[in-house]
Amino acid sequence: MLIDQHVAHERILFDKYRKCETERSIESQNLLLPETIDLSPAQSEAFSLIEDDLESLGFGTMRLSGRTIAIKSIPTDLPPSEARNLFSEILDTIEAEKKGGAKSTFRDDIAASLACKAAVKINMKLTPEKMRWMIDRLLITTSPTTCPHGRPVILRLSMKDIERGFHRT
Numbered sequence: 001m002l003i004d005q006h007v008a009h010e011r012i013l014f015d016k017y018r019k020c021e022t023e024r025s026i027e028s029q030n031l032l033l034p035e036t037i038d039l040s041p042a043q044s045e046a047f048s049l050i051e052d053d054l055e056s057l058g059f060g061t062m063r064l065s066g067r068t069i070a071i072k073s074i075p076t077d078l079p080p081s082e083a084r085n086l087f088s089e090i091l092d093t094i095e096a097e098k099k100g101g102a103k104s105t106f107r108d109d110i111a112a113s114l115a116c117k118a119a120v121k122i123n124m125k126l127t128p129e130k131m132r133w134m135i136d137r138l139l140i141t142t143s144p145t146t147c148p149h150g151r152p153v154i155l156r157l158s159m160k161d162i163e164r165g166f167h168r169t
C-alpha cells in the first residue's frame with residue numbers, strides 16, 4: 001500500500017477542523033502584524049456569507065472600511081505566510097459556489113482549503129515517528145481512503161499489479 005502523505009494529512013486535519021468547529025474548540029494564533037486584504041466586490045459579498053464560519057474555524061477578522069478587511073488571527077496549524085493566499089482561495093471558492101450552496105457545504109469548503117494549506121507537502125521528508133503518527137491518525141478518521149476533495153489517499157498494489165509492471169505475466 002502506498003499512502004500520499006499530503007492528502008493523508010489533509011484528511012486528518014479536515015476531520016479535526018470539522019470536529020473542533022462543532023465543539024467550538026479551535027485554537028488560534030495572533031498574527032504579529034494583521035494582514036490587510038482589499039477584496040473585490042464579489043469576494044466581499046462572499047466574505048459576508050462566511051464571516052461566522054471563518055470565526056468558528058479559528059480566524060479573527062475585522063472589516064476596516066469598504067471592502068478592506070484585516071486578518072488578526074489564524075488557526076494554529078496554519079503557517080502565517082499562507083494566510084493571505086488561503087483567504088483569497090476560500091473567498092473565490094465560496095463565490096463560485098454561492099448559488100445554491102448550503103451552509104454546511106461552505107464549511108466543508110473552508111475546512112478543506114484550510115486543511116490543504118496546513119498539511120505537510122508531498123516532498124517533505126518525514127521521520128519514521130511522524131509517518132507512524134500519520135498512519136495511526138489516518139485510520140481513525142471518518143474516511144481514511146479519500147481526501148476532503150474526493151481524491152484517493154491510499155493506493156493498493158497487488159502482487160499481480162507488480163508482476164504485470166515487470167511484464168512477468
Ligand SMILES: [Zn+2]
Nearest residue numbers: 006010116117
Ligand atoms: Zn491539498
